Amino acid sequence: MKFIDETKITVQSGHGGSGCISFRRERSVPLGGPDGGDGGKGGDVILTATSRKRTLYHFQFKRNFKAENGKNGQGKQKTGRNGEEIIIEIPMGTVVTDAETGEVLQDFVQDGETCILAKGGRGGQGNKRFATSTNRSPKMAQPGERGVSLSLKLELKLLADVGIIGLPNAGKSTLTRAMSSGTPEIGAYPFTTLTPSLGVVRTEWAEPFVVADIPGLIKGAHQGKGLGIQFLRHIERTRVLIHLLDASSIAADDPLAAYETINDELSLYSETLTDKPQIVVLNKLDVAGAEAAAGTFRAALKKHRVFRKHPVCLFISAMARTGIQELKSEVIQLLDKIDEKQQKTGRRGRKKGRGEGGKQHSHKK
Numbered sequence: 001m002k003f004i005d006e007t008k009i010t011v012q013s014g015h016g017g018s019g020c021i022s023f024r025r026e027r028s029v030p031l032g033g034p035d036g037g038d039g040g041k042g043g044d045v046i047l048t049a050t051s052r053k054r055t056l057y058h059f060q061f062k063r064n065f066k067a068e069n070g071k072n073g074q075g076k077q078k079t080g081r082n083g084e085e086i087i088i089e090i091p092m093g094t095v096v097t098d099a100e101t102g103e104v105l106q107d108f109v110q111d112g113e114t115c116i117l118a119k120g121g122r123g124g125q126g127n128k129r130f131a132t133s134t135n136r137s138p139k140m141a142q143p144g145e146r147g148v149s150l151s152l153k154l155e156l157k158l159l160a161d162v163g164i165i166g167l168p169n170a171g172k173s174t175l176t177r178a179m180s181s182g183t184p185e186i187g188a189y190p191f192t193t194l195t196p197s198l199g200v201v202r203t204e205w206a207e208p209f210v211v212a213d214i215p216g217l218i219k220g221a222h223q224g225k226g227l228g229i230q231f232l233r234h235i236e237r238t239r240v241l242i243h244l245l246d247a248s249s250i251a252a253d254d255p256l257a258a259y260e261t262i263n264d265e266l267s268l269y270s271e272t273l274t275d276k277p278q279i280v281v282l283n284k285l286d287v288a289g290a291e292a293a294a295g296t297f298r299a300a301l302k303k304h305r306v307f308r309k310h311p312v313c314l315f316i317s318a319m320a321r322t323g324i325q326e327l328k329s330e331v332i333q334l335l336d337k338i339d340e341k342q343q344k345t346g347r348r349g350r351k352k353g354r355g356e357g358g359k360q361h362s363h364k365k
Contacts, residue, residue: 014042014083016144022075042120043067043083121145163238
């Protein structure tokens, strides 16, 4: 399935039904009073986040959504039927903005989170409601209120506790498979991973966590080069970064080149990304000469400004699955520290779910 992480759709809530102009006419009451009923309410447009959707791919086939109009009122004070609402399912992690103004309308982070984005128009009142002591036979009724039309931009940002970042072919997909239940495509060439992939990491001693294999970044990614910005956005939601490097390709004269390339791209895209806890992981230690190169890298890394903020550097072989348990343990310790800090400040962490969820809002005309 093609991965779609950004799209635009148009939604239209239903118009309200018009009120009815009607008068009671029966044999016994030839000149009865007004009995026009009210029009029905137009249907709402509702967005709901669900774990059943993983991408925005289904919007490639349908981009226009319209709720049903309310029915008109009828005589004998019969109210018109309300229009049926329309429910649009989107993946968790979708940010919905007004495509015309850029206003963020809702950020969906929890399964089942629901938002009324466009309320249906109110039904018009029938002439029965306009009867007064001085006007007992009003020949007027209200038209139904118009519905709301919105152009929406949907942007999917993956929800994961841990993001694996690095240059193409660093072994991110192999590591994801070694750590989790995820099964991303693996190949010995750059850009094997063309879509982000999620995996659940389970251990016998801690809460499970979700890891995201982010496609390889290159110099200029913040400007859209390579796979660029469309995947940098997924890193924003992660809480811990595993910065994966190919130890076998480290150059002796400039051991930190790959490390600095990725950190520079993170910083240029958003300064907040460089503040995320990083675990530096040197991969492919099973390759001849890689261990010596890794030692050179570690010595140079200890003097780096970013590493001073996040002083963790591990050696592994994702292919041979060595060092994986130590990496899992390090990740869990970092997540637990983040959870503890968030609980102290009143924010929810990994074990309690993200965000408040379940909110319902309406976007006014």
